[in-house]
Amino acid sequence: xSPPHRLLPLTATAGALAGLLLAAxxxxxxxxxxxxxxxxxxxxxxxxxxxxxxxxxxxxxxxLVWQDGHDVPEFAxxxxxxxxxxxxxxDDFPRTLRFVxxxxxxxxxxxxxxxxxxxxxxxxxxxxxYYPGLARAWALDPDGRTMYFKLDSDARYSDGxxxxxxxxxxxxxxxxxxxxxxxxxxxxxxxxxxxxxxxxDYTIAVTWKExxxxxxxxxxxxxxxPEHFYKDFGPDFVQRYQWTIEPTTGPYTVLPQDIQKGSxxxxxxxxxxxxxxxxxxxxxxxxxxxxxEVIRDPAKAFEAxxxxxxDSFGLYGSGFSLPxxxxxxxxxxDPLVRDGYIHKVTFYNEIPRPTYGLYLNEDxxxxxxxxxxxxxxxxxxxxxxxxxxxxxxxxxxxTSADGYADVPFPHIHAxxxxxxxxxxxxxxxxxxxxxxxxxLVNAQGQRLSFTITTGYATMKDVxxxxxxxxxxxxxxxxxxxxxxxxxxxxxxxxxxxIAFSAFSASVEKYPRYWETFDSVNAHKAQTxxxxxxxxxAMDLLIAAYDQATTMDQIRSLATQxxxxxxxxxxxxxxxxxxxxxxxxxxxxxxxxxxNVRLSLxxxxxxxxxxxxxxxxxxxxxxxxxxxxxxxxxxxxxxERKDD
Amino acid sequence: xxxxxNPLTRRQLQRFRAIKRGYLSFLLFGFLLLLAAxxxxxxxxxxxxxxxxxxxxxxxxxAFHPGTDFGEDYSYExxxxxxxxxxxxxxxxxxxxxxxIPYNPYExxxxxxxxxxxxxxxxxxxxxxxxxxxxxxLARLFYGFRTAMVFSLLYxxxxxxxxxxxxCAMGYFGGTFDLVAQRLVEIWSNIPFLYIVxxxxxxxxxxxxxxxxIVVLFSWTxxxxxxxxxxxxxxxxxxxxxxxxxxxxxxxxxxxxxxPNTLSTIVTxxxxxxxxxxxxLTALDFLGFxxxxxxxxxxxxxxxxxxxxxxxxxxxxxxxxxVVVLSLVTFIGEAVREAFDPKKFTVYQ
Numbered sequence: 001x002s003p004p005h006r007l008l009p010l011t012a013t014a015g016a017l018a019g020l021l022l023a024a025x026x027x028x029x030x031x032x033x034x035x036x037x038x039x040x041x042x043x044x045x046x047x048x049x050x051x052x053x054x055x056x057x058x059x060x061x062x063x064l065v066w067q068d069g070h071d072v073p074e075f076a077x078x079x080x081x082x083x084x085x086x087x088x089x090x091d092d093f094p095r096t097l098r099f100v101x102x103x104x105x106x107x108x109x110x111x112x113x114x115x116x117x118x119x120x121x122x123x124x125x126x127x128x129x130y131y132p133g134l135a136r137a138w139a140l141d142p143d144g145r146t147m148y149f150k151l152d153s154d155a156r157y158s159d160g161x162x163x164x165x166x167x168x169x170x171x172x173x174x175x176x177x178x179x180x181x182x183x184x185x186x187x188x189x190x191x192x193x194x195x196x197x198x199x200x201d202y203t204i205a206v207t208w209k210e211x212x213x214x215x216x217x218x219x220x221x222x223x224x225x226p227e228h229f230y231k232d233f234g235p236d237f238v239q240r241y242q243w244t245i246e247p248t249t250g251p252y253t254v255l256p257q258d259i260q261k262g263s264x265x266x267x268x269x270x271x272x273x274x275x276x277x278x279x280x281x282x283x284x285x286x287x288x289x290x291x292x293e294v295i296r297d298p299a300k301a302f303e304a305x306x307x308x309x310x311d312s313f314g315l316y317g318s319g320f321s322l323p324x325x326x327x328x329x330x331x332x333x334d335p336l337v338r339d340g341y342i343h344k345v346t347f348y349n350e351i352p353r354p355t356y357g358l359y360l361n362e363d364x365x366x367x368x369x370x371x372x373x374x375x376x377x378x379x380x381x382x383x384x385x386x387x388x389x390x391x392x393x394x395x396x397x398x399t400s401a402d403g404y405a406d407v408p409f410p411h412i413h414a415x416x417x418x419x420x421x422x423x424x425x426x427x428x429x430x431x432x433x434x435x436x437x438x439x440l441v442n443a444q445g446q447r448l449s450f451t452i453t454t455g456y457a458t459m460k461d462v463x464x465x466x467x468x469x470x471x472x473x474x475x476x477x478x479x480x481x482x483x484x485x486x487x488x489x490x491x492x493x494x495x496x497x498i499a500f501s502a503f504s505a506s507v508e509k510y511p512r513y514w515e516t517f518d519s520v521n522a523h524k525a526q527t528x529x530x531x532x533x534x535x536x537a538m539d540l541l542i543a544a545y546d547q548a549t550t551m552d553q554i555r556s557l558a559t560q561x562x563x564x565x566x567x568x569x570x571x572x573x574x575x576x577x578x579x580x581x582x583x584x585x586x587x588x589x590x591x592x593x594x595n596v597r598l599s600l601x602x603x604x605x606x607x608x609x610x611x612x613x614x615x616x617x618x619x620x621x622x623x624x625x626x627x628x629x630x631x632x633x634x635x636x637x638x639e640r641k642d643d
Numbered sequence: 644x645x646x647x648x649n650p651l652t653r654r655q656l657q658r659f660r661a662i663k664r665g666y667l668s669f670l671l672f673g674f675l676l677l678l679a680a681x682x683x684x685x686x687x688x689x690x691x692x693x694x695x696x697x698x699x700x701x702x703x704x705x706a707f708h709p710g711t712d713f714g715e716d717y718s719y720e721x722x723x724x725x726x727x728x729x730x731x732x733x734x735x736x737x738x739x740x741x742x743x744i745p746y747n748p749y750e751x752x753x754x755x756x757x758x759x760x761x762x763x764x765x766x767x768x769x770x771x772x773x774x775x776x777x778x779x780x781l782a783r784l785f786y787g788f789r790t791a792m793v794f795s796l797l798y799x800x801x802x803x804x805x806x807x808x809x810x811c812a813m814g815y816f817g818g819t820f821d822l823v824a825q826r827l828v829e830i831w832s833n834i835p836f837l838y839i840v841x842x843x844x845x846x847x848x849x850x851x852x853x854x855x856x857i858v859v860l861f862s863w864t865x866x867x868x869x870x871x872x873x874x875x876x877x878x879x880x881x882x883x884x885x886x887x888x889x890x891x892x893x894x895x896x897x898x899x900x901x902x903p904n905t906l907s908t909i910v911t912x913x914x915x916x917x918x919x920x921x922x923x924l925t926a927l928d929f930l931g932f933x934x935x936x937x938x939x940x941x942x943x944x945x946x947x948x949x950x951x952x953x954x955x956x957x958x959x960x961x962x963x964x965x966v967v968v969l970s971l972v973t974f975i976g977e978a979v980r981e982a983f984d985p986k987k988f989t990v991y992q
Contacts, residue, residue: 299950327758328953388753389776419719436706438720457931461776464937465751472719479936483845 037233041173052169053197060199064139064148069131069280072124076283076607077591084610086287086588087311089295089304093262097245097254100180101238110316111267111292115604116250118275120149121220125596125605128405130216131280134163134224134249144211144549145194147219151202156274157226157247165198167224168206172196174225179237192218211549214509224249251275251285251606264293286609302329305583306336311610312584315603320344320581323391330583332632340628341618343586348579348639350597352505353403357382357574358452359491359499359530363523366429367450367497373569374415375425376450376498379473381417385462386575397573400565401511403640405597406551407558412566414573422473431474440474449476454500455487463500493525494532500574503528507598510554513542513561531570538564578640586628587615594635652906658982665978668971675968679789686744686782690723693739695730744768746779748786748939753777760954772956774947780957783939784964790940794851795920801859802916803909806866811905813867814874815897821871832864844932851934858923869912873905907983914976918969925965941965 045052094108110116120135130138135149155163174180175189197205206219226247232240245254251273258266267290275281293310295301298319305313314320326344336342358380360367367373386394399409415421423440426432431440431448440448452463460481467477477498482490491499505511514521519534521527538561545557565571582602589611596605621628660666678685683703693700695713702708702723710717713726727739745768746752752773753759759777763770771780809828813821836858843849843857877883878901886896921941927933928942936943941961948958 323758324951328951331953384751384753388751388758391758419717423718434707434709434718438707438709460936464749465776467937468749468751472717474719480848481936482848486845 037227037231041170041227044173045169051172051193051195053195055197055199057199057203060148060203061141064141066137066139066148066150067130068137069121069124069129072129072131072280073127074280074282075124075126075591075596075605076280078283080283080286080589080591080607080609081611082286082609083288084286084612084615085289085291086315086610087291087293087309088315089301089310090265090292091294091296091298091301093294094265096242097259098238098241099246100175100182100185101241102181104182107317108265108292110604111252111290112245112248112250112254115606116248116252117223118155118249119221119223121216122280123217123598124280125598128598130220132278133220135220138220140215141205145209145215146205146207147215148205149203151204153202154274154278155249157229157249158253158270159226159229159247161226161228161247163224163226163249164201165204166201167227168204168222169196169198170227170230171223171225174230174233177233177237179233179235181238210547213549213551213554217509249274251281252290262294264291266291283607285606306330308585311588312582312602314580314582314601315584315588315608316601318577318580318601320583321577321579323393325583326393326581327391332630337632338627338630340630341586341622342583343631343633344581344583345590345594345602345632346579346581346634346636347595347599347602348634348636349595349599350405350638350640351403351507351600352401352511353397353576353578354502354504355397355400355402355571355573356502356576357397357400357500358572359496359501360570360572361494361496361498361530361532362534362570363494363532364497366446366448367570369429370569371425371429372431372448375422375429375431375473376470376475377415377569377572378418378422378425379470379475380466380572381469382414382466382572382574383417384469385465389462389465390575393579394575394577397576399562399573400516400571401505401558401562402573402576403505404509404511407510407555409559409562412562415569417469419473422475426474434474438471438474439476447476448474449478450497451478451480452498452500453480453482453487453490453496455482455484455491456500457481457484459500491530492527494523494530496530499530501530502574507600509551510558513538513558513565514546517561517565518542531568533565533568533570535564535568579636585615586618586631587611589614593637594633597638652903655907655983659978662978662981665974665981668974669978672968672971672975675788675971676792679785679792682785682789683742685742686746686748686779686785687742688723688745688747688750689742690727691740691742693723693726693737695737697736744770744779744781744785746782748778748782749937750779751777752779760951760957762954763956771960772954774944774957775951775954778937780944780960783944784941784960786939787941787944788964788968790851790934790938791921791924794855794924795917797855798859798862798920799913799916801855802863802866805859805863807870807902807909809863810867810870811874811897811902814871815878815893815901817875817878824867825871828864828867831861834861836861840927840932848935849933851938854924854927854934858920866912869908870905873908874901877901877904911976911980911983914972914979918972918976921965921968921972 090107092107094106095103097112098104099113118133120133121130121138122133124131132152134152134155136152137150139148141148151163151165153162157163172189172193175185178186192209194207194209196207199205206222208215208219212218229247234240243259247253248270251269252267253270254265255268258268269285269288295304301310302313302319302325304310320326330337330342330344332338332344337344358376360373360376362368382396386392386396396414398414399412401407426440426448430442433441435441435447454463460479463477463479467479470477490496491501503516515528517529517533517538519536519539521529522532522534541557541561541564545554545561548554548557580601587610588608590608595602595607599605602608683689684691687703689702691701691703693702693713700708707720709719710721713721715721715726723739723741724745727741730737730739752769754761759773760775761769761773761777763772769779769781771784774780774783809824813824839861840857843853847853849857883896883900886900924933924940925942925945928940929946931946933942934940941964944957944961948954948961951957
């Protein structure tokens with residue numbers, strides 16, 4: 001199930017390709033036709049002197065406090081062994097290998113961009129501190145919106161070229177260019193950043209438009225774009241770079257011979273990767289190769305995993321978190337699990353949760369009445385769904401923004417199912433008697449009936465349970481399951497009465513409210529204010545929230561905002577999955593505490609490795625009929641314990 | 644204008660009764676239809692009769708009774724199964740008569756410590772187990788059968804109405820009308836039906852009416868070919884010419900003379916149309932383009948079953964039900980075809 005997208009965080013640039021291809025490409029083109037982007041970019045910098053600043057190291061502020069993350073603990077396991085090929089699958093062949101531009105947002109992108117590229121600084125996924133990325137030291141200006149970076153002179157792209165300050169200047173030129181045909185990037189880089197300053201080849205400063213409590217995440221996540229690779233950058237970017245891969249600063253790249261269009265694609269570890277032996281990067285990204293077979297049907301991929309053709313199921317993704325796979329397709333009594341060949345792990349992570357729930361459209365008749373909304377909150381039995389349908393694995397979502405470790409709401413709880421309370425609120429709204437079918441009617445003969453629109457066909461069973469339970473409180477739900485795109489269109493145009501939907505939340509430090517609850521986004525199409533919430537007092541708070549500069553302010557305002565969301569009762573919190581689950585053949589090994597707090601899925605931070613000795617043993621044991629002790633483990637060190 | 648069966652048709656019906664397998668299938672199928680019509684009395688969470696404080700209640704077809712009607716403390720629909728247990732324990736003369744299968748096809752029967760789907764159990768009265776949301780499989784099969792039958796019979800009625808009317812007109816009037824209509828039918832029948840259904844299902848949630856309209860719109864064309872031919876043949880017969888000479892109007896000729904004689908053609912197709920309709924609805928539901936949830940349907944059950952092969956009772960019972968019903972219909976169809984075979988009655992000269 002894939003929730004409709006929200007603007008995901010900055011995931012910009014840079015990638016990988018053998019210099020071989022580049023050289024070959026140049027040789028074939030007549031010299032006269034070759035473009036050179038350098039003068040064009042330089043001219044652009046000159047034309048925008050407010051954005052692109054050039055200074056000398058002597059201009060650096062004197063009183064900066066430089067940090068280098070030396071006191072941050074490493075999180076990889078020193079027992080990890082480098083080597084081997086991991087066999088896994090992707091559900092579709094990438095439609096492009098570009099990092100930006102049309103079709104870039106597919107399931108393959110994490111492998112070459114999100115989980116691969118090294119940013120300026122990186123967040124330690126257990127402690128939330130920062131450790132060096134492409135910058136070996138960094139400092140925050142007292143203005144709260146400018147960060148200074150000393151680039152690591154060891155850093156190299158996969159084609160051997162060093163990473164320099166010019167690549168960051170070029171990144172801004174690149175991402176603002178209309179040639180990449182990606183308005184989101186254009187807008188993000190134009191409206192959020194104020195300027196970039198080059199002090200020398202290895203020192204830069206990047207300035208955000210305003211001070212932010214999470215400035216480290218915003219500015220520190222900028223990627224360099226290798227200028228030398230894009231020297232032919234032009235209006236034909238989309239076609240020209242469709243199947244080439246940008247040189248990467250990360251551990252894995254794709255070699256041209258490993259692109260089998262439509263059937264498979266391999267990632268190869270960059271030989272002598274620049275960060276191989278650096279703290280925070282050693283003992284990670286341990287596979288020499290990652291072979292990704294295109295298997296379009298997850299059920300088929302699962303069979304391939306059972307057969308041993310794939311080393312894991314759920315390593316990069318959430319497939320195994322579905323109760324269906326965990327309990328029914330591969331229960332603990334399954335011979336492969338019982339005999340210890342396949343291990344199953346449940347890992348509780350702590351990340352912002354997708355917001356599954358009911359969004360009540362306050363512009364619709366009856367739903368504009370707060371008592372009706374409160375009644376609906378009490379009449380919607382997500383607890384039963386979590387407990388019975390999801391085997392008690394899923395837990396009730398409590399607020400509209402669960403899972404932000406730095407911004408908890410321990411005192412706000414979703415309203416429990418209660419027929420009495422629901423009836424009490426419905427009665428206040430004039431619905432006092434039940435019709436012949438048990439559904440409440442008011443004095444005008446109007447029935448208390450609403451349609452729930454959703455694009456999640458896989459969730460229709462959840463809605464049928466809600467429908468049955470709501471009938472007890474005299475509330476009728478009609479279920480409208482539409483094709484994903486159609487449903488989302490209807491919901492975005494605010495044509496729904498009640499929408500069952502979710503926003504994916506990116507791993508940020510604190511939640512966003514402007515998109516979903518500000519009146520600017522109410523009563524109009526194509527915005528994420530699905531409830532059409534428009535409360536003047538709330539707008540003021542949101543404005544203050546968006547200008548807050550410290551986490552204390554953020555926490556206090558967020559608590560007020562979340563309380564208002566709760567009181568307004570237009571969002572019925574649904575459920576969340578507080579963990580991910582993964583199954584793997586026993587030769588895939590993990591650190592002692594398995595994984596890190598902020599991981600979205602098990603393979604995200606590359607802490608696992610493949611033990612060839614164990615693999616040989618296991619295969620020999622299997623053919624000899626020898627078994628191992630079973631391993632079905634739960635790691636709950638990061639589980640939310642407040643309720 | 645009365646619509647009389649001609650002697651030939653009567654003889655054909657007699658012959659049909661003589662074909663044992665087909666006739667028995669027909670009776671059995673009729674019986675099933677009858678059961679389905681009274682499904683509320685057999686498979687239902689509402690009690691048939693409740694005796695409470697000296698009064699008798701018949702909740703099956705009445706308005707709902709809140710629990711408070713029978714001394715319970717809730718205002719929603721009475722849980723009659725629990726009421727029955729309560730009365731049985733109390734021993735004060737009150738009782739509840741439940742239907743043989745005391746579940747309706749919508750309710751989720753969650754039990755503590757057991758996760759659905761649960762296997763068949765006599766004790767819980769889930770004779771064919773429950774599905775993935777704890778709904779009784781037998782209840783869903785039963786009501787799904789009824790849905791399929793309502794759909795198929797309506798489908799048949801409309802397809803025949805359209806097909807017969809247009810086909811008959813084509814054959815009877817002939818000439819340019821026939822030529823043009825035939826071309827239109829050819830074009831129409833080339834529209835890919837499944838795509839239309841997929842498109843419509845993605846825009847609106849089709850209910851029974853919608854689905855029927857779409858399906859009928861794209862299914863009537865087949866029938867016109869047969870009716871057109873049959874009408875052409877009958878029209879050329881001497882008795883039609885005689886009726887014309889006697890001054891009979893077009894309507895009278897078509898309805899009194901031509902149509903009754905084409906009946907054998909129509910009747911032969913009926914069972915197969917029925918089987919087609921059942922398969923079609925099941926297939927659409929299976930693919931997710933059919934009736935909206937939570938409507939009980941065989942296609943939806945099959946889909947659940949095939950994706951939960953470790954709960955074999957879902958797929959097995961649906962499969963068996965489907966096979967039985969389709970076999971019955973096919974047996975009937977074969978018998979009808981044999982009984983109405985023109986070779987048995989025509990003397991070729």
